[in-house]
Amino acid sequence: TALTQWTLASLPRQVGVPGYDRSALTAGIVHFGVGGFHRAHQAMYLDRLMNAGLAHDWAICGVGVLPGDARMRDALTAQDGLYTLVLKHPDGTREARVIGSIIDYLFAPDDPEAVIEKMAGPAVRVVSLTVTEGGYNFHPVTGEFDRDNPAVRADAAPGAVPATVFGLVTEALRRRRERGIPPFTVMSCDNIQGNGDVARRTFTAFARLRDPALAAWMEDEVAFPNSMVDRITPVTTDEDREAVARLFGVGDAWPVVCEPFTQWALEDRFPAGRPPLEEAGVQVVADVEPYELMKLRLLNAGHQALCYFGHLMGHRYVHEAASEPAIAAFLLGYMDAEATPTLRPVPGVDLDAYKHTLIERFSNPEVRDTIARLCAESSDRIPKWLLPVVRERLAAGGEVGRAAAVVASWARYAEGVDERGEPITVVDRLADRLTAIARTQRERPTAFIENRELFGDLADDKRFVEPYLRALASLHTRGARTTVEELAARGE
Numbered sequence: 001t002a003l004t005q006w007t008l009a010s011l012p013r014q015v016g017v018p019g020y021d022r023s024a025l026t027a028g029i030v031h032f033g034v035g036g037f038h039r040a041h042q043a044m045y046l047d048r049l050m051n052a053g054l055a056h057d058w059a060i061c062g063v064g065v066l067p068g069d070a071r072m073r074d075a076l077t078a079q080d081g082l083y084t085l086v087l088k089h090p091d092g093t094r095e096a097r098v099i100g101s102i103i104d105y106l107f108a109p110d111d112p113e114a115v116i117e118k119m120a121g122p123a124v125r126v127v128s129l130t131v132t133e134g135g136y137n138f139h140p141v142t143g144e145f146d147r148d149n150p151a152v153r154a155d156a157a158p159g160a161v162p163a164t165v166f167g168l169v170t171e172a173l174r175r176r177r178e179r180g181i182p183p184f185t186v187m188s189c190d191n192i193q194g195n196g197d198v199a200r201r202t203f204t205a206f207a208r209l210r211d212p213a214l215a216a217w218m219e220d221e222v223a224f225p226n227s228m229v230d231r232i233t234p235v236t237t238d239e240d241r242e243a244v245a246r247l248f249g250v251g252d253a254w255p256v257v258c259e260p261f262t263q264w265a266l267e268d269r270f271p272a273g274r275p276p277l278e279e280a281g282v283q284v285v286a287d288v289e290p291y292e293l294m295k296l297r298l299l300n301a302g303h304q305a306l307c308y309f310g311h312l313m314g315h316r317y318v319h320e321a322a323s324e325p326a327i328a329a330f331l332l333g334y335m336d337a338e339a340t341p342t343l344r345p346v347p348g349v350d351l352d353a354y355k356h357t358l359i360e361r362f363s364n365p366e367v368r369d370t371i372a373r374l375c376a377e378s379s380d381r382i383p384k385w386l387l388p389v390v391r392e393r394l395a396a397g398g399e400v401g402r403a404a405a406v407v408a409s410w411a412r413y414a415e416g417v418d419e420r421g422e423p424i425t426v427v428d429r430l431a432d433r434l435t436a437i438a439r440t441q442r443e444r445p446t447a448f449i450e451n452r453e454l455f456g457d458l459a460d461d462k463r464f465v466e467p468y469l470r471a472l473a474s475l476h477t478r479g480a481r482t483t484v485e486e487l488a489a490r491g492e
């Protein structure tokens with residue numbers, strides 16, 4: 001059955017459908033970047049609230065600004081904004097629910113004025129974003145807003161018709177200010193530490209280019225809460241589409257598949273009001289940083305602890321590596337002995353349970369997350385996620401043996417050839433340089449960590465260098481499997 005508002009009632013019983021009257025919903029949220037993640041996460045939480053009889057004035061109007069979003073426009077428009085969310089449980093069962101919280105979709109290239117006016121209206125009190133890290137337009141090295149981006153320059157020009165998220169949002173805020181309507185809250189849900197702070201910096205930097213008075217008003221009046229978001233949501237494949245039709249009898253042009261786990265910790269800074277998200281399981285908190293550190297240092301750094309060893313041991317999927325007892329034990333050792341001591345108490349979270357859940361999530365064979373995805377852009381990941389743990393541990397006089405071994409596994413992986421002589425495709429903006437350096441390390445074992453741009457002065461600290469060299473030598477002489485087994489057993 002082709003999914004639309006009119007076919008909902010005829011879907012098979014095992015598919016959950018909206019239990020509320022969608023025609024009575026009004027849009028209180030405009031969301032930029034309606035991709036897989038938004039539809040697995042924020043839109044799902046709102047659908048939960050709506051099913052509980054809440055938040056009927058907080059429906060979502062999706063917006064796409066990139067040409068590629070025409071596909072999402074077509075898919076959602078044909079389906080009245082409906083789509084199927086499929087949870088893949090580790091035992092192979094799948095759970096499907098049609099989500100009804102997105103009631104409208106505007107494609108900015110078709111009609112930018114409609115997007116601006118939607119946001120300028122008083123009904124909209126939150127503008128949310130999942131536009132990827134690149135969508136915030138900051139320079140990778142300096143961290144500053146990149147004014148030289150051609151799309152941004154065009155939008156900042158006097159009299160420009162806005163085409164970027166920056167141009168559209170600031171123009172809507174300008175009109176609200178002019179009309180005496182209080183501003184909406186800008187809620188970033190991207191995977192960036194301090195995502196609200198980053199959004200504040202980038203949006204006000206853009207506004208300053210157009211209208212300094214508006215920028216000053218935004219700094220005073222617009223709230224940009226930080227959040228930590230978590231749910232592994234791989235790209236939808238044709239196989240997923242076929243499975244939704246075959247298993248659930250739903251003809252859906254663009255379903256979403258994801259793991260069952262979901263988490264959202266959100267700073268409570270919404271002067272214009274917000275949906276009662278705590279009623280749907282969101283942790284609405286005063287300070288989100290402890291949650292972010294927990295996620296970055298356990299989940300994200302944990303992914304790195306697994307991926308290079310996993311690849312060198314011959315695995316290509318995350319669940320295969322996480323199911324190796326030695327890797328799981330090594331990972332837990334890293335989390336318990338090195339990452340956890342750097343965390344602050346995380347209200348409402350049992351860290352031991354969280355860590356064991358992580359190993360279970362990584363081991364879910366249905367999600368089919370790839371090792372290659374985790375190894376890509378390591379030179380962005382290791383310095384942001386793992387090295388802060390090393391530095392904090394060293395400053396506190398703690399041990400760093402496992403984190404040093406993870407860095408050594410990356411250095412070994414970066415050589416670009418595995419233990420059977422097969423090539424490794426290193427995907428990294430620095431790939432060429434990293435591989436050239438890594439290939440000299442059999443003669444000069446500290447070569448990789450002497451790169452100060454990535455490692456700072458860690459190569460000067462023998463408390464890090466000694467376990468690093470031990471792990472690297474072991475990788476070279478005895479291979480990844482023996483190295484991980486020993487690290488797991490030795491508790492170092």
Ligand code: NAD
Pocket residue numbers: 032033034035036037038064065066068069130131132133134135136165189190191192229230231232233234
């Ligand atoms: P996706 O590719 O399905 O969707 C990305 C969306 O962002 C698209 O609508 C795209 O048009 C839009 N976009 C990209 N660049 C943009 C720009 N410059 N301006 C405006 N819009 C832009 O990806 P996704 O899986 O939905 O992930 C999106 C983001 O969500 C991630 O980058 C991450 O920050 C966050 N996230 C994803 C996951 C996950 O597992 N997929 C988990 C946690 C957080």
